[in-house]
Amino acid sequence: MYPSSFDLTVARSVAEATAALSEGGEDARILAGGQSLIPMMKLRFAFPSLLVDINEIAELASLERQNGELRVGATVRHADVAASDLAFGAVAAAAPWVADPLVRNRGTLVGSVAHCDPEGDWNSVLLATGATVQIAGADGSERSIPITELIVGPFTNSLGEGEMLTAVHVPVPSGASGGAYLKLERKVGDYATVGVATHLELDEDGRISSAGIALTSVAPSNLKATEAESVLIGESPSGELFAEAASLTADAAEPRSDIRGTAEWKRNVVRVYTRRGLEQALSQARSS
Amino acid sequence: MEISVKINGTPQKHEIEPRQLLVDFVRSTAGLTGTHIGCDTTSCGVCTVLLDGVPVKSCTVFAAQVDGHEVATVEGLKSNGELHAIQKAFTAHHGLQCGFCTPAMMLVGAAFIEENDNPSDDEVRWAISGNLCRCTGYVNIVKAIQAAAEERRAQ
Incomplete structure (x- = not known):
């Protein structure tokens, strides 16, 4: 072809x-x-x-931590993220599950973000971790916007003519934190049937100071479960609390029945994966 | 447009169209037909080549993008008339049936054992998970890659 x-x-x-x-x-x-x-x-x-x-632009190939952020340049490959010690939480968890090893050797995190495919894994991770994207314009301008403002709809981003993404910045939490990305796929390289990114930060008393939950493949765009996030903040983690957040996340999902499964079943997977993801994020945060 | 590329160690220059895919460039322009075309949709991996030593699906790269880079194909595995360890291992362990996926499997295996010369079954299966084989059930492919890794370890 x-x-x-x-x-x-x-x-x-x-x-x-x-x-x-x-x-x-x-x-x-x-x-x-x-x-x-x-x-x-x-x-x-x-x-x-x-x-x-843009593959020959050397400055876009860097993956680094600076000013309390993980900076992923526009030509950093999925495989670079998967292999890096700098990646953490949901970012590190998602990297090995993007596509297959050969696609990961070539495809880029930032390209996937710009593509805004609702079945793409990275935008869920960025929504859960509160990431921002760096944009360069033709007049030499640079601006930075939260990921929520980049995603407009399926395969549609908010970039203007002459603009490109140069990097993604993921804040590195200063205190105890953890994250996960749970992906159900029929086989290696398939898009997610359901993907759930979770992110938790704990304060000194062990209460949840920040929470992120976002979903892949169960809405017209990657979906941030804001209501579920808000019930977690300020609370002490518990099985009941996570069950409530998981239930609210499942309610927020808009799955459709297709060859990968029925809407009802996918909604249940969202619920189960959200609970498990929060548990994994918590255990990582407590051991961090 | 003209591109300069090293293929299996030999520098070459070719005139191409921007839309020419790397797999067609390798097969038709460079005449190396060991690289196969299977699904042509980034799924099966039989078109794998090494781009600067890294396995990629050549049906999903434009030939224009290898300008100034190095491409290695199955034809380049042999050196000084001797088969590469991965080729010997695929022969010894019968790591193929019809052979269609074999060039790709060997290239992925050759790159993989440079990173991990003592891989478990799971590690090999993970490494080749972007490559489909419809005949073997993968058992002998895994054995062959592990045997080549052992050979690499011994060197």
Whole structure:
């Protein structure tokens, strides 16, 4: 299968990339790992007129901790995240479950975030951990927005013309914290039937000071379970509390029946995985 | 556009179209047909090549993106007329039936044993989980990769 014809520019800097994007207009796209974009082009679901390849921009390849954040550059591969000692909590838990080993060697975390596929794993992790995304514009501008403001809908982000994501920043908690990502998949490399990201931070008295829960594949976009999060905050962790949060999360999910299972069954998986995910996050936080 | 690429150690220059896929470049332009096309949808992994030493699915990379990089295919495993340890192990342990997935399995195995020269069954199965084999049930593939790892360890 072949994509329709397009022009390709290999950018050597972020400024070059955003300038090319801006000149290319609304049909120009960034090419990073290409593990979602190239299949979509081959199936003719996407037909950009211009691809701006950012793989040769050295500054985008860094994965580092700075200023209390984990910074993941735009060309950092899923496999780099999985292999890194810097990853933690839900980020570290999700990395080995993205696609398959070969796709992880090429695909990028930031590309997956920009793609806004409701069946993509990373946006749930970013919603649960309160991450922000770094955006570069064609006029040399830079801005940073919370992940909640990037996700507009299925396969739709809020980036404007000439803008690209340069990095994702995940805050590194200063106190006790833990996280998990539980993914039910039919086989390796399949999209999640259900994915649940959880994140907990504890204060000095062992109470929950911050909580994040977000879902993959059970809504038109990755879904942040805000009501469930709010019942956790300020409370002492307990089985009953987690059961209540899990139940609220299941209520918030909007699963649909498809070849992977019925809506009712998926909602139950959300409930069970949320409870288990919170338990795992708690045990990690207590041993951190 | 023109690209410069090292294929199995040999520098080459080729004129290509931006939309040419790496797998077709390797097979049709470079004439190396050991790299196969299976699903053509990033699932089966039979099109695996090593890009700068890292296994990737060449049906999901544009040839333009290997400009200035190194590609290794199954044809490059042999060196100085001698089979690579992974090739000897696949032969000795009968790690194939029809052979269609074998070039990819060997490339993934060759890259994997450089990282882990004493892998468990589970570790090997995890490493090859992006590659489908429809004949063997994987048992002898796993044995072959472990045997090659042992050979690597002994070196």
